Amino acid sequence: MTPIEWCLSFLLGTIALALLRSSWQRNGSRNAILAFFHPNADAGGGGERVLWVSVKALATQHPNCKCVIYTRDVGLSADEILERVKVQFDITLSKEDVDFVWLKQWRWILAERYPTITLMGQSLGSLVPAYEALWKLRPDVFIDTTGFAFTLVLAKYGFGCRTIAYVHYPTVSKDMLRKVENRVADYSNSSTVTSSVMLSRVKLQYYRFFASLYSLAGSSVDHAMVNSTWTKNHIDSLWNIPQRTSLVYPPCNVGTxxxxxxxxxxxxxxxxxxxxxxxxxxxxxxxxxxxxxxxxxxxxxxxxxxxxxxxxxxxxxxxxxxxxxxxxxxxxxxxxxxxxxxxxxxxxxxxxxxxxxxxxxxxxxxxxxxxxxxxxxxxxxxxxxxxxxxxxxxxxxxxxxxxxxxxxxxxxx
Missing domain, CATH: 3.40.50.2000 (Glycogen Phosphorylase B;)
Structure with a gap:
């Protein structure tokens, strides 16, 4: 285990154990359930590497904790996903290390469902598979690793879970607002909008409204982890909980x-x-x-x-x-x-x-x-x-x- 992986395991485990202390005192049980909300767990990106290194580290360092992943049901079995993890990330896990809760309603998070007001659509849409996940299994700690901050509110206030977020990228940022205000075209700000003063003003107000909701949702989390100084600066500005936010660099496989x-x-x-x-x-x-x-x-x-x-x-x-x-x-x-x-x-x-x-x-x-x-x-x-x-x-x-x-x-x- 690399120093970064050890640090990720230590922080995630320490935060989870601290959050669970009061519930242990109530029920005397130490078989805590930690559930990761990660509908694209079968994908092969950097976010998935963070997920699987976290699961591996928790299974190794905190074997009394039960790890669960809420992920999309696309016909893959647990064995097939774990084999894919081995092939793509060189991380070996067994079915004893992690359980899966299969989500039928995962398509609510797809961007193509929302050709307009995409950020709001995906964020509100994420509540559908999150509700399905929590209804099927209510964990002690709900961990969002995909950036759907609205799910944290549902898990905490709707189902009584303690919550953790690992933030790879702020869903909305001041940089995005600045681009819209200055009418700069990019992948999230089409030339149709930038060429129109009226559309740019409407989109700016929409972004500001969404940013206020995103800030409220994020500020509810019990503890947040971010992956870079750049991300931390944005999350500190939006969520305003620096005392509950830690900088934890993602695991990078540099040894080999x-x-x-x-x-x-x-x-x-x-x-x-x-x-x-x-x-x-x-x-x-x-x-x-x-x-x-x-x-x-x-x-x-x-x-x-x-x-x-x-x-x-x-x-x-x-x-x-x-x-x-x-x-x-x-x-x-x-x-x-x-x-x-x-x-x-x-x-x-x-x-x-x-x-x-x-x-x-x-x-x-x-x-x-x-x-x-x-x-x-x-x-x-x-x-x-x-x-x-x-x-x-x-x-x-x-x-x-x-x-x-x-x-x-x-x-x-």
């Missing part, structure tokens, strides 16, 4: 990668991120095409230069994004130089990290950036967007030099 030799590298740019719009894979494809063209104009032969996109797909929206990326690669005449590796086995991910040359991460205001840490551990030159967690916690000055590179656009030298 740190021993990787630097020799024998291939001319390969590696990107590790779930296929979601905010990860800005389209920017990576366009930047790669621009780089190849620039090198060719300078007389540099680039037939072996490749871009390797490694990530997980959760649902149809993610798969459509991959199709769009492939189509864009065809248009830019680089499709034969890009590898799309989806829901990869952990061993395959390691192979690319160990023989790649550059690690690319393009999300604006990334909350932390596990992949960037793994790039560095594997000896890749890390290139990240100049914002968020990478800027505050990862790509920093160390011994007089920077640990990686920043940029704000793809037109860098």
């Amino acid at each position: 990668l740190a021993t990787t030799p630097l020799e024998g590298r291939e001319p390969k740019v590696v990107s590790v991120a779930q296929f979601r719009p905010e990860k800005a894979h389209m920017l990576q494809v366009e930047a790669f095409a621009l780089a190849r063209r620039a090198l060719q104009e300078r007389g540099v032969i680039t037939p072996k230069l490749r871009l390797v996109l490694i990530g997980g797909c959760r649902h149809e929206g993610d798969w459509k994004l991959v199709d769009d990326l492939k189509q864009r690669a065809i248009e830019l005449a680089v499709v034969d130089n890009i590898d799309f590796i989806i829901n990869a086995e952990y061993s395959r991910l390691l192979s690319h990290l160990k023989n790649g040359l550059i690690g690319l991460h393009t999300m604006t205001e990334e909350h932390f950036g596990i992949g960037i840490v793994e790039y560095m551990a594997a000896g890749l030159v890390a290139i990240a967007h100049d914002s968020g967690g990478p800027k505050t916690d990862i790509v920093i000055e160390h011994n007089g030099t920077m640990t990686g590179m920043f940029d704000l656009t793809y037109e860098c030298d």
